[in-house]
Amino acid sequence: MPSISFVNVTKRFDRILALDRLTFDVENGEYLCVLGPTGSGKTTLLRLIAGLLKPEDGVILFDGKRVNAIEPHDRNAVYVPQQYVLFPHLTVLENVAFGPLARDRSEKEAMEIASKTLEMVRLAWRAKSFPNELSGGMQQRVALARGLASGANLLLLDEPLGALDARLRLDLRHRLRELVKQSGMTAIHVTHDREEAMNVADRIMVLRGGRILDHGLPTRVYTKPTGIFVANLVGGASFFEGVVEASTREGTRIRMRGGLSMTAPPGLLAIDEPIILGVRKERVRISSDELKVENNLQGEIREVRFLGSTREYVTRLTNGDVIVSRRFMEGSNPSFSIGEKVHACFEQRDIMIFAYPPQGLRKELEMV
Amino acid sequence: MRNAKVRAADSPSIFHALLVRVERFSAIPYVTKGVYSVAIAFFILIVIAPAIVGILAQLLTLPSLTLSASALARMQSAVGWSFVIGLAVSSLDVVAGIPLAWLIVRRRERWTTILDSLADIPFVIPTVALGFSILEFWNTPSGIGMIFGVNSLVGPGTLLIMLLHFAFSFPVIVRVMVGEFLNYRETFEVAARTLGASAFTAVRTVTLPILRPAVLAAFLLALARSLSETGATIVVAGAFENGTVFIKNARDAGLTSAVVIASLVLIVTSLVVFALVKIVTPRIRIAPLKVWPNLERKLSGGSAVVARNTISLLVFLVFVLIPCLFIAFPAIQAVIDGALNEAVAGVGPWRAFWSSMLLSYVVAILATIVNITSGLPIAILIARNRFGHKVTRIIDALVDLPIIVPSLALGVSLNFFWRNMGALPEFWVLVLAHTTITYSYFARAMAASIEGIAPELEETAKSLGALPLRVFRKITLPLTKYSLLSGAILVFTRSVDETGATSAVSTTLKTAPVLLVSWIRGSIAVTTDERALGIGFLVAASFLALVLLRMITFRQSKKK
Amino acid sequence: MPKLSLINISKYYGEIAALDNVTLQVEDREYVCILGPSGCGKSTLIKCVAGIIQPNRGQILIDDKPVHGVPIEDRRIGYVFQDIALFPHMTVKDNISYGLAVRRAPEGRITTVANEMLDVINMRDRSKSFPRELSGGAQQKVAVGRAIATGSHLFLLDEPLGALDALVRTELRYDLRHLASDLGLTIIHVTHDQEEALSIADRVVVMKLGRIVEVGKPSEIYLSPRSLFTENFVGETNLLEGKVIGTTGSSCIVELGSHKVGVTDANKRVDQRVVVSIRPEFITLTPRRPETGTGWEGQIKQATFLGSINRYVVAVEGEPDLTIHVPSISETGEFRVGDKVNVSLGQGEHILLFDYPEDGLEKEIALE
Numbered sequence A: 001m002p003s004i005s006f007v008n009v010t011k012r013f014d015r016i017l018a019l020d021r022l023t024f025d026v027e028n029g030e031y032l033c034v035l036g037p038t039g040s041g042k043t044t045l046l047r048l049i050a051g052l053l054k055p056e057d058g059v060i061l062f063d064g065k066r067v068n069a070i071e072p073h074d075r076n077a078v079y080v081p082q083q084y085v086l087f088p089h090l091t092v093l094e095n096v097a098f099g100p101l102a103r104d105r106s107e108k109e110a111m112e113i114a115s116k117t118l119e120m121v122r123l124a125w126r127a128k129s130f131p132n133e134l135s136g137g138m139q140q141r142v143a144l145a146r147g148l149a150s151g152a153n154l155l156l157l158d159e160p161l162g163a164l165d166a167r168l169r170l171d172l173r174h175r176l177r178e179l180v181k182q183s184g185m186t187a188i189h190v191t192h193d194r195e196e197a198m199n200v201a202d203r204i205m206v207l208r209g210g211r212i213l214d215h216g217l218p219t220r221v222y223t224k225p226t227g228i229f230v231a232n233l234v235g236g237a238s239f240f241e242g243v244v245e246a247s248t249r250e251g252t253r254i255r256m257r258g259g260l261s262m263t264a265p266p267g268l269l270a271i272d273e274p275i276i277l278g279v280r281k282e283r284v285r286i287s288s289d290e291l292k293v294e295n296n297l298q299g300e301i302r303e304v305r306f307l308g309s310t311r312e313y314v315t316r317l318t319n320g321d322v323i324v325s326r327r328f329m330e331g332s333n334p335s336f337s338i339g340e341k342v343h344a345c346f347e348q349r350d351i352m353i354f355a356y357p358p359q360g361l362r363k364e365l366e367m368v
Numbered sequence B: 001m002r003n004a005k006v007r008a009a010d011s012p013s014i015f016h017a018l019l020v021r022v023e024r025f026s027a028i029p030y031v032t033k034g035v036y037s038v039a040i041a042f043f044i045l046i047v048i049a050p051a052i053v054g055i056l057a058q059l060l061t062l063p064s065l066t067l068s069a070s071a072l073a074r075m076q077s078a079v080g081w082s083f084v085i086g087l088a089v090s091s092l093d094v095v096a097g098i099p100l101a102w103l104i105v106r107r108r109e110r111w112t113t114i115l116d117s118l119a120d121i122p123f124v125i126p127t128v129a130l131g132f133s134i135l136e137f138w139n140t141p142s143g144i145g146m147i148f149g150v151n152s153l154v155g156p157g158t159l160l161i162m163l164l165h166f167a168f169s170f171p172v173i174v175r176v177m178v179g180e181f182l183n184y185r186e187t188f189e190v191a192a193r194t195l196g197a198s199a200f201t202a203v204r205t206v207t208l209p210i211l212r213p214a215v216l217a218a219f220l221l222a223l224a225r226s227l228s229e230t231g232a233t234i235v236v237a238g239a240f241e242n243g244t245v246f247i248k249n250a251r252d253a254g255l256t257s258a259v260v261i262a263s264l265v266l267i268v269t270s271l272v273v274f275a276l277v278k279i280v281t282p283r284i285r286i287a288p289l290k291v292w293p294n295l296e297r298k299l300s301g302g303s304a305v306v307a308r309n310t311i312s313l314l315v316f317l318v319f320v321l322i323p324c325l326f327i328a329f330p331a332i333q334a335v336i337d338g339a340l341n342e343a344v345a346g347v348g349p350w351r352a353f354w355s356s357m358l359l360s361y362v363v364a365i366l367a368t369i370v371n372i373t374s375g376l377p378i379a380i381l382i383a384r385n386r387f388g389h390k391v392t393r394i395i396d397a398l399v400d401l402p403i404i405v406p407s408l409a410l411g412v413s414l415n416f417f418w419r420n421m422g423a424l425p426e427f428w429v430l431v432l433a434h435t436t437i438t439y440s441y442f443a444r445a446m447a448a449s450i451e452g453i454a455p456e457l458e459e460t461a462k463s464l465g466a467l468p469l470r471v472f473r474k475i476t477l478p479l480t481k482y483s484l485l486s487g488a489i490l491v492f493t494r495s496v497d498e499t500g501a502t503s504a505v506s507t508t509l510k511t512a513p514v515l516l517v518s519w520i521r522g523s524i525a526v527t528t529d530e531r532a533l534g535i536g537f538l539v540a541a542s543f544l545a546l547v548l549l550r551m552i553t554f555r556q557s558k559k560k
Numbered sequence C: 001m002p003k004l005s006l007i008n009i010s011k012y013y014g015e016i017a018a019l020d021n022v023t024l025q026v027e028d029r030e031y032v033c034i035l036g037p038s039g040c041g042k043s044t045l046i047k048c049v050a051g052i053i054q055p056n057r058g059q060i061l062i063d064d065k066p067v068h069g070v071p072i073e074d075r076r077i078g079y080v081f082q083d084i085a086l087f088p089h090m091t092v093k094d095n096i097s098y099g100l101a102v103r104r105a106p107e108g109r110i111t112t113v114a115n116e117m118l119d120v121i122n123m124r125d126r127s128k129s130f131p132r133e134l135s136g137g138a139q140q141k142v143a144v145g146r147a148i149a150t151g152s153h154l155f156l157l158d159e160p161l162g163a164l165d166a167l168v169r170t171e172l173r174y175d176l177r178h179l180a181s182d183l184g185l186t187i188i189h190v191t192h193d194q195e196e197a198l199s200i201a202d203r204v205v206v207m208k209l210g211r212i213v214e215v216g217k218p219s220e221i222y223l224s225p226r227s228l229f230t231e232n233f234v235g236e237t238n239l240l241e242g243k244v245i246g247t248t249g250s251s252c253i254v255e256l257g258s259h260k261v262g263v264t265d266a267n268k269r270v271d272q273r274v275v276v277s278i279r280p281e282f283i284t285l286t287p288r289r290p291e292t293g294t295g296w297e298g299q300i301k302q303a304t305f306l307g308s309i310n311r312y313v314v315a316v317e318g319e320p321d322l323t324i325h326v327p328s329i330s331e332t333g334e335f336r337v338g339d340k341v342n343v344s345l346g347q348g349e350h351i352l353l354f355d356y357p358e359d360g361l362e363k364e365i366a367l368e
Helices: A042-050 A092-102 A107-120 A136-149 A166-183 A194-200 A218-223 A228-234 A361-365 B014-027 B029-060 B069-106 B110-119 B127-139 B158-183 B187-194 B199-210 B212-228 B231-237 B243-252 B256-283 B293-300 B302-325 B328-336 B339-345 B349-384 B389-404 B407-421 B426-452 B455-463 B468-497 B500-505 B512-521 B528-559 C042-050 C092-101 C107-120 C136-149 C166-183 C194-200 C218-223 C228-233 C361-365
Strands: A004-013 A016-026 A031-035 A057-062 A077-080 A154-158 A186-191 A203-208 A211-216 A237-247 A252-255 A261-264 A274-280 A285-287 A295-306 A310-317 A322-328 A341-346 A351-355 C004-013 C016-026 C031-035 C057-062 C077-080 C154-158 C186-191 C203-208 C211-216 C238-248 C251-255 C260-263 C273-278 C284-287 C296-305 C309-316 C322-327 C340-344 C352-355
Touching (some): A016 A042, A042 A077, A077 A136, A092 A107, A107 A136, A136 A154, A136 A166, A154 A166, A166 C194, A186 A194, A194 A218, A194 C296, A203 A218, A211 A218, A211 A228, A218 C296, A228 A237, A228 A274, A237 A361, A261 A295, A285 A322, A295 A322, A295 C218, A310 A341, B014 B468, B029 B349, B029 B389, B029 B426, B069 B110, B069 B243, B069 B302, B127 B158, B158 B212, B158 B231, B158 B302, B187 B199, B199 B212, B199 B293, B212 B256, B231 B512, B293 B302, B328 B339, B328 B528, B339 B349, B349 B426, B426 B500, C016 C211, C092 C107, C107 C136, C194 C218, C203 C218, C228 C273, C228 C352, C228 C361, C238 C361, C309 C340
Parallel strands (some): A031 A186, A031 A203, A154 A186, C031 C186, C031 C203, C077 C154, C154 C186
Antiparallel strands (some): A004 A057, A203 A211, A237 A252, A237 A274, A295 A341, C004 C016, C004 C057, C238 C251, C238 C273, C251 C260, C273 C352, C284 C340
16 A cells, blocks of 8 residues: 555645646655756645645545545654754754654653654764754754654655755765665655755656656666656756658668758657657767767767766767767866867667657756 | 554643643634634724724714814814824934934944944833923923023924924834844845945945835834824923824813814824825835945945934934933932932822822733733734735734824724723723723734744644644744743833823823823922922833843843 | 965954965966855855955955955956845846946946846846746846946856756856856856866865865866865765875885775875775776686675666675766676675776875864
């Protein structure tokens, strides 16, 4: 029995449709990441589960039982907001003990639970401090501990690492997942950071404009995304507009602008059908000469970006389209320089094919 | 979902078990809605309705009311003058108060914090005492006249009223603006300066426009106080009449028609003026940017700043602080003259004085208790939109009513309602009148304070499993307890201070300020020393309240 | 002539040194990123340059002229704030025009420049909107436009992308970089995001606790930093404590927990305590087979698919767990939890050696 079920849940704020007939399940003990841009409805989703908002339509089920009318304090879900919202007038220990106390545990029991949870997050030594005396990372751990100690079995994390420095996030996200898994709670973790989602999620759900665009294992969502927006959101890719020229059992030939053409995997596509092709950055190789792959497009290096463990080469093809290639571990000197004439090479099977979006490619890729 | 059993073995006390029962009871939706409904009912029926009904009832008696031509002329002139004085004084207060508030906030030094407390003084001194102090300062040979070698620099009349109103509305502006400047994100100003604006230009083109709503609110508050003030105005008016003085005189002369008509006119005009200002001013478009870089650069310079601060301080000292504190001299003189013993013994006029002080405090305590209990749910309701936007806006506007409507006029209506229609004894009419007049102070202060608490705090507590009463007890209350205390003290001091409505209501019973007005005006004969000492006692008591208030806010800011 | 010179800048708040003897030179048209954790003093530093804060000691020279005593408005430096700070009571166009308007520039010129700027940031159609009607990314663009419209050539950006979604950040940072090159601007860009700094900076300045730790080109900072803090801060790395047991000319042997490793480093003495650092992408994994004797024996503890790479945590006897990144297109295929593997640190060319820090390892690399 899934821990949470949404069936056609709709939420409106005055005229604005925040969530549109959402339907999905979360399994018991699962760590689900909801990934989407700001304004996609992720926070609204969490607040509906927490009971802080009521849906206009649809049913929310916990363990198969309808909870639409149940107040937050009676639901078994605890909401951890983005800004942590630690109670400023209570000590760290009192903050963490708040949940158990509110759920009718005795003072002694509540303090015990709180101490143990603080030890799990390695903050027992700051039990008597006040929230404003702690650093950002510590506050985050206290907020997490408060959620873990609450006695609920569903943890709702709203951008739990959003307020932290980038480097700190790299360290803490794994610890976060560890602690949640240790506790056995089901978790829904909302974020706009794709790296974070890929690192911690059992499954990923992509939300945009109040609708679910994709929902599944990270591997599947990455390699076989349901659409252009999802493809772009979960990993870097280059996109091209094209028209189907010929379709055989070996492959599909796509005519692009300016006379360029690509060979895509075979598929059921009609001739002259407009489509969008996508290639992941790491699947594109830059080479001075042609390589033994189906696609070798000529172009010129326009930009070289150093990202630490990787380098990206932004290449302008002869037809004006831009393709990005990501290479690993190149060392201190780039393999190619700006202005150099090169080939962008990639295999046929690495091409993702998408239907042409009604609003055009640019609108489809907009991060809203 | 929830384990509904209370673990008896771990709950040490019956009190705890009872508390848990009450908490769970409070979680029932009907119960919470019920509590709020009772509060709203009380608010509407006991606080607001009597005022409105009283006014309407008097309106109905209008056809039977007659006003002689001369009385009509007098009334028109008086009411007109009320607004002229009010608008003029409030504008001057805004112009004088903003630079001082700026100085207090931007120059965080020892002496500016003291300045902050000093600016509060006219607010805490009962207006009766203020009136008398100002009279002594401007009008007697021992006052400022001493410097110029005249008996009186400004005699009772229009100018003296303006000086009085300027002084006691001043702290309103400073208080509001200090709060606004503290909350203001200075980044806007810094951004303007990085774009090339001098300090003066940045404040003029960015900070003040952004704070326009606050300046407007402060202006309206000052205006309300000016229109409403009775006790002190009577003291300094002499032969001149503004709206409230006219009503008081008419009442004393037994001209009931004049009283009723005048109070109606005053109420309606106040409401109209406020509505106009509130609606029109925000719509005034901010004119396109016009800058005089060289001039404004000079105005930002060191010498210009020093000049501005000096003028600010001088204005504050000469027109506000010293006139207000001037009462100290005659009071100390009275003590030196040995009047203290008689006063303490309760001999002669002092008997009436102490009984009126007692009355003042009893009424104040009762009004405070009623306002806290009924005002708290209303404050929560407004701050948290419990009943939806429309209801909140209506109640929000109604809460302001007792402040906008001049208290004397309000008193007339309330008196009509409770006495003539309700047939309540004078004491209870007094208590109810004070409750209505001071209601806004607590409700507003608490609403603002609760609004200042992020709703996320309460939501998080709910999400952690806390029932509504527990959320209130453990989260909302601890974070607003200082505002609760200062709100209570505000209500208390305002009630003790109240003269306007009280004069309208009281026939036999006299609260301290009302009694002192008669002492000052001479309708009850007392010696100079007795008068000075009486006022001194009233002021001393209020000072205690101010000190208490300061201590509380100091502790609150320390905890932050 | 350097555009900006900072000489021995110090700023104290009571006992605490927010800035401690900071010396830095920035050349004309350079794009410098100041990188460091929260509280390192980076914002304080640029506020001193702008004149918002006065340093207690030291000199600041712009175009070789000292700016001490020069008020903010006369320094002619563009500033972009972390919280954007668009004037809420003015339209987009008025915001952008503000800098010229307060200098009493002629009406015609103001309109021309404002329109130009609107075109550059692609917001001509939103010129009459108010800031509250715009998305975060749009607001940030207007803030940048507003600063540039004043015609300054030196810009200070205080975490300009901090308020934005992860994906918008990655796109906008390149736009920012292009704008700077196109207009020939000198930029000091403050950030806590190491990838941001590496990808767009000409030079990176790493700060910690009020001091400059290191300055260098992105590839230098990432691949051959001089300090352990920098090594750990600009990217993930594996740190192993050890002792030098032998030296030979240009390299030395380090004894770790229960393994030895050879490192190219001529500057260490025998018996010296050291910290070995190797980044996750430089460790190779091969399936363990009896015949391959090289490398360390390990077992896969965690395996996460991250899209373009697979992240593995490998348990090695006697050493801390190692984090390893393997490109997902690599020929070695994927590993699963429990697989036995051979861990190879290479020939030592990617292994860095640092003196063991005086205050201990944890304190040295502490992020807050």
